[in-house]
Amino acid sequence: MISLTSVLDHIKSKPADFAHAWFRDFGLAAEYAQIEPTALPLPAVWLVRAADKSDELDAEARAANITLGFDAVIAIENIRTQRAGETDDVLLAYRDAVRVLLQGWEIEPDLKPIKFKGGKVLEYTAQDIYWADRYEFNALITNYLPDPGPYSGLVYIGAPAL
Numbered sequence: 001m002i003s004l005t006s007v008l009d010h011i012k013s014k015p016a017d018f019a020h021a022w023f024r025d026f027g028l029a030a031e032y033a034q035i036e037p038t039a040l041p042l043p044a045v046w047l048v049r050a051a052d053k054s055d056e057l058d059a060e061a062r063a064a065n066i067t068l069g070f071d072a073v074i075a076i077e078n079i080r081t082q083r084a085g086e087t088d089d090v091l092l093a094y095r096d097a098v099r100v101l102l103q104g105w106e107i108e109p110d111l112k113p114i115k116f117k118g119g120k121v122l123e124y125t126a127q128d129i130y131w132a133d134r135y136e137f138n139a140l141i142t143n144y145l146p147d148p149g150p151y152s153g154l155v156y157i158g159a160p161a162l
Contacts, residue, residue, distance in 0.1 A: 002068055002107060002139055004028055004047045007114075011045065011072075011101050018097050020090060032073060042128060043094060046073045050134065063142045071132040072098050073122065078129050091129055095119065102135055112138040 005028070014022035025031075025044035032046035050069035074094050078087050104113045119133035 002111065004049060004070055006107055007070070007102070008047050010105065011098060015097055015101065018093070020093060037128065040075065040128075042075055042077050044075045045094075045098065047071070048073055048132075050136075063140065066139050066141050067136055068139060069117070069134060069136040071134055072102070073130060073132045074098065075128055075130045078125065078127055087129065091131060095131065095133055098133065107137065110140070 008026055008028060012023075012026055021043065023043050023045045024041040027044075027046045029046070029048045032048050035044075035046075048071045050071060052069070053067040055065045074091070076087075076091055076094060079090075099116050102114045103116045106113050114135050114137045117134040117136050119131055122130040122132050124130075
């Protein structure tokens with residue numbers, strides 16, 4: 001299938017016009033599964049693969065149009081300020097920055113561009129907020145085997161010596 005490592009590498013650089021501190025921790029699903037919320041350097045982001053959807057294109061199932069998805073899980077501190085809604089505005093700034101980096105970007109030349117599909121809250125506590133935005137892209141996956149060489153007949157080389 002398609003690796004998400006290049007996607008993670010793509011979002012590691014802070015956009016020039018982003019006003020807040022950029023992510024201090026990056027990872028994929030394995031790193032996300034091992035997080036210790038009390039020991040995390042926030043803000044952080046992880047890419048977690050979602051279920052694949054497939055549409056077979058031929059009767060032999062040798063080609064399929066696959067929709068591959070992943071969640072960009074963003075974690076920020078839930079800070080208290082004088083202004084109501086500031087934490088929500090900060091979360092929106094991070095979400096928008098990641099969306100701008102990913103939406104329309106092509107992981108590989110033969111893949112369709114990444115599309116933003118919406119998001120949802122994963123956890124909202126007095127200390128932090130975890131939010132997941134879903135992204136998807138399409139890929140044509142084929143497993144055609146190369147044709148065998150031409151048949152030139154049997155060549156008898158004899159039985160092995162005993």
